[in-house]
Amino acid sequence: MKIFYFTTTGNCLYIAKNIGGELLSIPQMLKQEKINFKDDVIGFVIPCYGFDVPAIVRKFMEKHSFEADYFFAVMSYGNILATGLSEFEKLANKSNIKLNYTNGILMVDNYLPVFKVEDQLAKAPGRKIDEHIKIIVEDIKNKRENHVEKISMGMKIFSAIIHKYNKSLKPTIDQKFSIDDNCSNCETCAKVCPMNNIIVLQNVEYQHNCSFCLACIHNCPEKAIHIKGEKSASRFRNEHITLKEIITANQNL
Numbered sequence: 001m002k003i004f005y006f007t008t009t010g011n012c013l014y015i016a017k018n019i020g021g022e023l024l025s026i027p028q029m030l031k032q033e034k035i036n037f038k039d040d041v042i043g044f045v046i047p048c049y050g051f052d053v054p055a056i057v058r059k060f061m062e063k064h065s066f067e068a069d070y071f072f073a074v075m076s077y078g079n080i081l082a083t084g085l086s087e088f089e090k091l092a093n094k095s096n097i098k099l100n101y102t103n104g105i106l107m108v109d110n111y112l113p114v115f116k117v118e119d120q121l122a123k124a125p126g127r128k129i130d131e132h133i134k135i136i137v138e139d140i141k142n143k144r145e146n147h148v149e150k151i152s153m154g155m156k157i158f159s160a161i162i163h164k165y166n167k168s169l170k171p172t173i174d175q176k177f178s179i180d181d182n183c184s185n186c187e188t189c190a191k192v193c194p195m196n197n198i199i200v201l202q203n204v205e206y207q208h209n210c211s212f213c214l215a216c217i218h219n220c221p222e223k224a225i226h227i228k229g230e231k232s233a234s235r236f237r238n239e240h241i242t243l244k245e246i247i248t249a250n251q252n253l
């Protein structure tokens with residue numbers, strides 16, 4: 001079994017590790033020449049971004065091809081999944097992948113422009129994350145079929161508005177980030193950036209090729225990187241995942 005995952009704060013890596021198999025980082029696989037991946041089971045564990053699929057995951061799916069007897073997709077999200085998984089299903093169909101199993105898993109929201117990390121962490125125990133992961137692991141082990149339920153018309157309209165907003169986001173969005181005096185020039189931000197968008201010389205310098213994943217902000221050991229309008233000074237990383245694992249997954253240096 002091969003599992004392709006994308007993570008910035010560890011939730012998806014935690015799910016992928018629980019499922020098991022050969023774990024392959026999407027940012028790393030994106031750097032490879034076109035590959036036809038083959039296995040008995042192929043899975044994708046990815047976060048929901050703006051009721052949609054992260055742009056880096058889209059690029060990955062469009063570049064490579066996949067052959068398996070059983071395909072699954074698990075999408076981790078922080079509050080509302082909406083059309084996230086159905087957008088991934090459309091993308092998979094374009095690559096001739098017929099997903100046998102899709103499921104969403106409500107975890108901790110890392111979207112700082114809207115949510116306070118403290119509030120999200122307080123909600124986590126009630127979300128019974130590990131219990132849900134266990135169910136998903138069993139489902140996949142037993143090659144069960146599942147598709148997330150269809151969403152309401154109201155939610156479809158709301159999703160269309162959010163998708164339009166997503167499209168308006170430019171790679172120069174890193175101009176909204178600022179660095180405070182606590183920065184120690186440790187280069188962690190550059191190492192966790194899946195876009196290779198950060199150079200650290202005398203200062204942290206963004207190259208305006210940002211995918212707005214917030215990896216640099218959440219993983220800064222000094223909490224020195226900020227986004228305009230952020231809702232809390234706290235930062236998030238899944239308690240079971242180390243900074244080293246995020247660096248290994250995304251690193252460019």
Ligand SMILES: Cc1cc2nc3c(=O)[nH]c(=O)nc-3n(C[C@H](O)[C@H](O)[C@H](O)COP(=O)(O)O)c2cc1C
Binds near residue numbers: 009
């Ligand atoms: C740019 C961005 C957009 C997001 N959009 C959504 C969303 O539409 N719905 C949602 O429930 N969570 C959203 N989230 C939260 C993540 O999906 C969630 O925290 C996920 O578990 C992160 O996975 P990771 O820790 O593996 O990176 C968003 C996060 C980011 C950074």
